[in-house]
Amino acid sequence: MENNEYQYTESPFNVSRRQFITIGGIVVALLALPVVWVKYLATSRNDYILARTKGLYRDDEKAKIRVSHANPAVAQYYKDFGGKPLGGLSEELLHTKYINRTKGLS
Amino acid sequence: MSRAVKTYQRGEIPGVIAINSSLCKGCDACKRHCPTGAIQGMFGAVHSIDVDRCLNCAQCLINCPFGAPYETSDAVDGVIAKLKDRSFTVAGIIAPAVRVAIGEDFGMPVGSLVTGKLYGAMKKAGFEILDNNFTADLTIMEEGSEFIQRARHAVFGEQGEHGAEIGPLPQFTSCCPAWVRFVETQYPALIPNLSSAKSPQQMAGAVAKTYGTKVWGKEANKIYTVGIMPCTAKKWEASRPEFKSAYEYHKHKGNTGTGTPYLDVDVVLTTRDLSRLFKKLNINLATEKEADGGTLLSEYTGAGTIFGNTGGVMEAALRTAYAVLTGEELKPLEFKKVRGLKGVKSAAVTLKDSKYNKEVTVQVAVVHGLAENIAPVVDEVLAGRSPYHFIEVMNCPGGCINGGGQPIQGGGSSWLGAVLPWFAWK
Numbered sequence: 411m412e413n414n415e416y417q418y419t420e421s422p423f424n425v426s427r428r429q430f431i432t433i434g435g436i437v438v439a440l441l442a443l444p445v446v447w448v449k450y451l452a453t454s455r456n457d458y459i460l461a462r463t464k465g466l467y468r469d470d471e472k473a474k475i476r477v478s479h480a481n482p483a484v485a486q487y488y489k490d491f492g493g494k495p496l497g498g499l500s501e502e503l504l505h506t507k508y509i510n511r512t513k514g515l516s
Numbered sequence: 517m518s519r520a521v522k523t524y525q526r527g528e529i530p531g532v533i534a535i536n537s538s539l540c541k542g543c544d545a546c547k548r549h550c551p552t553g554a555i556q557g558m559f560g561a562v563h564s565i566d567v568d569r570c571l572n573c574a575q576c577l578i579n580c581p582f583g584a585p586y587e588t589s590d591a592v593d594g595v596i597a598k599l600k601d602r603s604f605t606v607a608g609i610i611a612p613a614v615r616v617a618i619g620e621d622f623g624m625p626v627g628s629l630v631t632g633k634l635y636g637a638m639k640k641a642g643f644e645i646l647d648n649n650f651t652a653d654l655t656i657m658e659e660g661s662e663f664i665q666r667a668r669h670a671v672f673g674e675q676g677e678h679g680a681e682i683g684p685l686p687q688f689t690s691c692c693p694a695w696v697r698f699v700e701t702q703y704p705a706l707i708p709n710l711s712s713a714k715s716p717q718q719m720a721g722a723v724a725k726t727y728g729t730k731v732w733g734k735e736a737n738k739i740y741t742v743g744i745m746p747c748t749a750k751k752w753e754a755s756r757p758e759f760k761s762a763y764e765y766h767k768h769k770g771n772t773g774t775g776t777p778y779l780d781v782d783v784v785l786t787t788r789d790l791s792r793l794f795k796k797l798n799i800n801l802a803t804e805k806e807a808d809g810g811t812l813l814s815e816y817t818g819a820g821t822i823f824g825n826t827g828g829v830m831e832a833a834l835r836t837a838y839a840v841l842t843g844e845e846l847k848p849l850e851f852k853k854v855r856g857l858k859g860v861k862s863a864a865v866t867l868k869d870s871k872y873n874k875e876v877t878v879q880v881a882v883v884h885g886l887a888e889n890i891a892p893v894v895d896e897v898l899a900g901r902s903p904y905h906f907i908e909v910m911n912c913p914g915g916c917i918n919g920g921g922q923p924i925q926g927g928g929s930s931w932l933g934a935v936l937p938w939f940a941w942k
Binding site: 448451452455456457458459460461462463464465466467468469470471472473475476477478479480481482483484486487488490491492495496500502503504505506507508509510511512514515 | 525822
């Protein structure tokens with residue numbers, strides 16, 4: 411009979427309910443991995459900034475003197491040489507003026 | 517002059533950062549880190565930098581996954597030559613953020629504080645130590661006094677000595693060269709608000725070649741000053757032609773040894789450059805003996821060292837301003853509200869001005885990461901409705917410790933900016 415050539419038997423591939431749940435679970439877990447990874451990257455990408463920040467705060471905490479106006483070297487600089495903050499020599503050496511750089515554009 | 521150097525003065529380095537076109541993949545990662553949109557080129561095409569918009573901050577450089585951006589100026593060999601020339605005193609101006617980062621280049625854990633080893637290694641290489649933290653303390657004295665003067669002028673109508681002009685509030689900090697360039701190229705109306713105090717690096721250069729001649733017993737033109745910075749914009753800052761104040765000072769005094777004009781800071785090395793210099797001289801920082809600075813130019817306080825963190829300049833300034841205004845020390849000294857990685861941090865301090873015997877409330881703000889956080893703050897100031905009196909601005913996210921001259925630690929996460937919006941529910 412002609413029709414036999416086109417007869418089709420379904421492949422005997424059977425998945426039980428349990429197996430289906432197992433496979434589904436693995437697929438969901440694999441899909442979730444990149445999400446977990448990205449989240450980890452997002453939370454840890456500032457770690458090196460925080461570690462360096464901590465380093466400087468540690469330097470502050472272990473310093474004997476922790477305020478600028480009590481730095482004896484600064485006091486000596488002003489006494490020997492600089493005069494006083496905002497004084498004549500300070501204006502000359504320690505202050506500056508800024509430039510409007512938008513003029514070159516247009 | 518060519519179009520490329522419109523926003524640069526004669527003598528300045530016209531753009532510290534460029535992109536190597538053979539390494540650039542056109543992935544656009546750098547564009548998300550650029551504070552001014554200076555990077556040109558379509559997605560997929562080779563990118564280039566518009567030097568007139570560029571602030572020279574190198575955030576693109578430390579975040580590029582392919583290492584395409586590079587620095588156009590490299591002074592390592594020049595500095596080694598000066599170190600070998602015994603007729604020069606080479607002063608290394610060490611910024612605060614360098615001491616918590618350079619260890620990374622020698623296999624030490626991230627964030628290791630290596631001040632003593634760094635001093636030791638630098639002395640071995642032939643440097644004299646000028647700790648930038650010393651001039652950070654000097655900056656606080658100048659900038660803090662300036663703030664008190666501006667505040668008293670605004671609140672009590674106090675006049676300057678000899679009728680000197682007093683700037684408006686809010687006062688912006690001026691330590692960050694990228695921020696200064698941002699104001700100069702995009703918001704010139706805010707120039708009067710910038711503190712007139714030089715950055716610690718430029719103060720260090722001026723002090724080294726004036727007061728330093730007494731400390732080291734050398735003529736000013738035999739003192740070679742090297743900024744050692746976590747920052748590429750400092751290379752540009754040092755090349756600004758107006759920063760020859762030590763030369764002007766000696767010329768004015770008629771001192772000998774002036775000769776040809778010289779800059780206050782001759783040359784700048786980044787943290788990465790210094791690591792390279794040590795490696796060329798076979799110095800291993802990790803195994804180096806600890807040393808101390810030697811002269812008074814390396815004595816610093818805790819307030820000077822936190823300049824490298826976002827909020828640090830503000831915290832240091834508040835500690836001193838509080839003591840000057842009230843006559844008492846701030847207790848506790850830690851000012852936690854200006855710490856941390858929030859984009860814009862603000863705080864209020866109520867204190868009694870002992871000179872006028874009146875209570876005043878000082879409103880301060882701290883901004884870092886210009887790309888994302890500066891626009892609203894600047895707009896408020898321009899509209900005249902800013903609640904703040906004193907605003908610290910640092911270009912790089914986290915402050916100088918994450919500067920463009922630091923060891924590269926991105927961890928290859930620069931593409932996250934594009935992906936994170938997909939996970940917006942987190």
